[in-house]
Amino acid sequence: MPAITSANLANAIAKLVAADALPTLVSNLVMGNLVTRDFEPTLAQAGDTVNVTIPPVMAANVIAEGASVTTQNPNAGNAQIVLNQHVEATFQIPDVTKVLAVPDLLQLYMQPAMVAIAEKIEYDLLNTYASFTANAALGAPATALTEAVVDAAETALFDAKVPATSEKYLVVDSAGYGVLRQLPRFSEFQTTGLAGLQNPVINGQVGRIKDFFVFRSQQVPKTGVAPVTVHNLAFAKAALGLVLRRLPQPLQGTGAIAEYAEMGNFGMRVVMSYQPNTLAQQFTVDVLYGVGVLRNNHAVQIRS
Numbered sequence: 001m002p003a004i005t006s007a008n009l010a011n012a013i014a015k016l017v018a019a020d021a022l023p024t025l026v027s028n029l030v031m032g033n034l035v036t037r038d039f040e041p042t043l044a045q046a047g048d049t050v051n052v053t054i055p056p057v058m059a060a061n062v063i064a065e066g067a068s069v070t071t072q073n074p075n076a077g078n079a080q081i082v083l084n085q086h087v088e089a090t091f092q093i094p095d096v097t098k099v100l101a102v103p104d105l106l107q108l109y110m111q112p113a114m115v116a117i118a119e120k121i122e123y124d125l126l127n128t129y130a131s132f133t134a135n136a137a138l139g140a141p142a143t144a145l146t147e148a149v150v151d152a153a154e155t156a157l158f159d160a161k162v163p164a165t166s167e168k169y170l171v172v173d174s175a176g177y178g179v180l181r182q183l184p185r186f187s188e189f190q191t192t193g194l195a196g197l198q199n200p201v202i203n204g205q206v207g208r209i210k211d212f213f214v215f216r217s218q219q220v221p222k223t224g225v226a227p228v229t230v231h232n233l234a235f236a237k238a239a240l241g242l243v244l245r246r247l248p249q250p251l252q253g254t255g256a257i258a259e260y261a262e263m264g265n266f267g268m269r270v271v272m273s274y275q276p277n278t279l280a281q282q283f284t285v286d287v288l289y290g291v292g293v294l295r296n297n298h299a300v301q302i303r304s
Contacts, residue, residue, distance in 0.1 A: 010257055010272065011257060011259075012100075013096055013097075013099065013100070013272065013281075014257045014258070014259045014270060014272040015259050016099070016100070016106070017099075017106065017110070017259075017270050017272070017283055018259040018260065018261035018268075018270040019261060020103075020106055020107070020110065021110055021114060021261060021268065021270055021285050022261035022262070022263050022266065022268055023263070024107070024110060024111060024114040025114040025117055025118055025266075025268065025285075026263070026264065026266055028114060028115050028118035028119075029118050029121060029122065030122055030171065030215050030216075030217045031121070031122050031125040031126055031171060031217065031219075031240075032118070032121050032122065032125065032242060032266075034169050034171070034215070034235075034237060035125060035235075035237060035239070035240035035241060035242050035291075036052075036237055036238060036240065036241045036242070036294060037241075037242045037243075037244070037264075037265040037266060038050065038052050038081075038241060038242070038243045038244070038265070039243075039244045039245070039262070039265040039266055039267050040245060041246055041260070041262060041267065042245060042246060043245070043246050043247070043248050044083055044245035044246065044247075044288060045083070045248075045288075046083055046084060046085075046086045046288060047082065047083065047084065048082070048083045048245070049080050049081070049082050049083070050080070050081050050082075050083060050243045050245070050290065051078035051079075051080055052078060052079045052080070052081055052241050052243060052292075052294065053078055054078065054079050054238070054294050054295065055238070079241060079292060079293070079294045080292070081241055081243045081290040081291065081292035082290050082292070083243065083245060083288055083289065083290040084290050085120075085124060085287075085288070085289050085290060085291070086247075086286060086287075086288050087117050087120045087121070087286065087287055087289075088117075088284055088285065088286035088287075089112075089113035089114070089116045089117050089284070089285050089286075090113065090282060090283065090284045090285075091109050091110060091112070091113045091282075091283055092109070092275060092278060092280040092281065092282050092283070093105075093106075093109050093280060093281050093283065094278075094279075094280045096280075096281040110283075110285075113283075113285055114285070117268075117285065117287060119218070119219060121242070121287070121289065121291075122217055122218075122219040123219045124291050125240060125242065125291050126171065126217065126219050126220055126221055126231075126233060127221050128240060128291060128292070128293060129221060129231040129233050129301045130231075130301075131292075131293045131296070132233075132235075132239070132293065132296055132299040132300065132301055133296060134160070134296040134297035135156045135157075135160065135297060135299070135300040135301075136156075136300075137300070137301040137302070137303055138152050138153055138156070138300060138301070138302045138303070139232075139302045139303040139304050140303060140304075141224065141227050141228075141229035141230075141303050141304075142227030142228060142229065142304075143303075143304055144176075144179045144304060145172065145176045145179045145180060145232070145302070145304050147183055147185065147209075147210075149302060150170065150180075150209055150210045150212065150234075150302075151210050153170070153210075153212070153234040153300050153302055154168065154210045154211050154212060154234075156234075156300045157234065157235075157236060157298065157299075157300065160297040160298060162236045162238075162298055166236045166237060166238065167213060167236070167237060168211055168212050168213070168234065168235070168236050169212060169213050169214075169215060169234070169235055169236075169237075170209070170212035170213070170214045170215070170232070170233075170234045170302075171214075171215045171216070171217050171220065171232060171233050171234075171235075172214065172215075172216055172217075172220060172230075172232040172302075172304070173216065173217070173218075173220040173222070173230050173232065173304075174216055174218070175230070175304070176216070176220075176230060176232055176304050177206060177214070177216035179304075180206050180209060180214060181206045183209075212234060220232060220233075229303055229304075230303065230304045231301055231302075231303060232301070232302040232303070232304060233299060233300075233301060233302070234299065234300050234301075234302055235298060235299035235300070236295070236298040236299070238294055238295045238298050239293065239294060239295050239296075239298035239299035240291065240292075240293065240294060240299070241291065241292050241293075241294045242289060242290075242291055243289060243290045243291075243292075244265075244266060244267050244268075244287060244288065244289045245267070245288050245289075246260060246267060246269065246288070247269045247286060247288050250271055254273070255273060255274060256271050256272065256273040257271070257272045257273075258270065258271045258272075259272075267287075268285060268286065268287045269285070269286055269287075270283060270284070270285050271283070271284045271285075271286070
């Protein structure tokens with residue numbers, strides 16, 4: 001059995017923090033868990049461009065009545081997404097060895113940092129709403145969401161030939177979510193049938209409306225002043241891409257120790273160093289990523 005040294009103890013602590021940090025970050029994501037994620041354990045730098053392969057759209061051409069049908073592929077290729085976001089959060093642990101004996105302490109120090117990173121990723125994904133121009137925006141500023149507007153959004157995605165097997169999502173702000181879970185036809189058992197088993201009156205969750213899985217996010221963009229326009233988003237998974245790549249290891253001789261945490265098409269780096277001003281171990285968690293539109297017609301903005 002190898003001897004326990006300060007060096008391998010430091011590596012063990014860095015690995016422990018990395019292993020706990022990533023699940024905490026992913027569990028605080030909404031949009032980040034709904035869009036197409038592209039992660040490879042390869043090194044990259046801010047400003048690099050990544051080609052994300054998107055599935056082709058097949059269109060049928062009828063040559064003549066009664067003749068055979070041929071297909072063409074007008075939309076094959078790659079979507080380019082720039083890794084232009086490097087977000088980091090730093091926290092300190094005064095007595096880092098105590099974390100090994102009391103793991104709950106790690107969550108106490110780490111949770112706020114992970115929430116901050118998750119909020120930044122959510123903000124960037126939801127602020128792509130203006131890039132979806134293929135479908136006309138629905139709803140009106142400072143107007144409550146209605147069943148008809150949600151129905152029109154689902155129809156727009158159907159007309160855009162979003163596959164029936166693709167899950168569709170509707171992400172709204174807190175006020176919009178409150179309106180949706182008060183729609184009588186979707187909160188009463190007599191009108192929803194078995195779906196009434198997930199009753200928003202009882203559990204506070206909207207669940208599914210008009211083939212949309214409904215989520216709420218605190219990062220849904222709002223623009224203007226009195227009246228404020230809320231930019232909710234209805235989309236399929238193929239509409240948006242979140243690309244992540246590894247960041248390089250710290251330079252040798254700096255005393256910093258880095259570990260990578262990777263899980264479910266998501267990766268991050270954890271760097272541990274000593275902060276002499278506070279006599280504590282400092283942990284910096286950072287993520288290099290980029291967001292972009294993959295399929296313009298697979299999303300529609302819903303204003304409220």
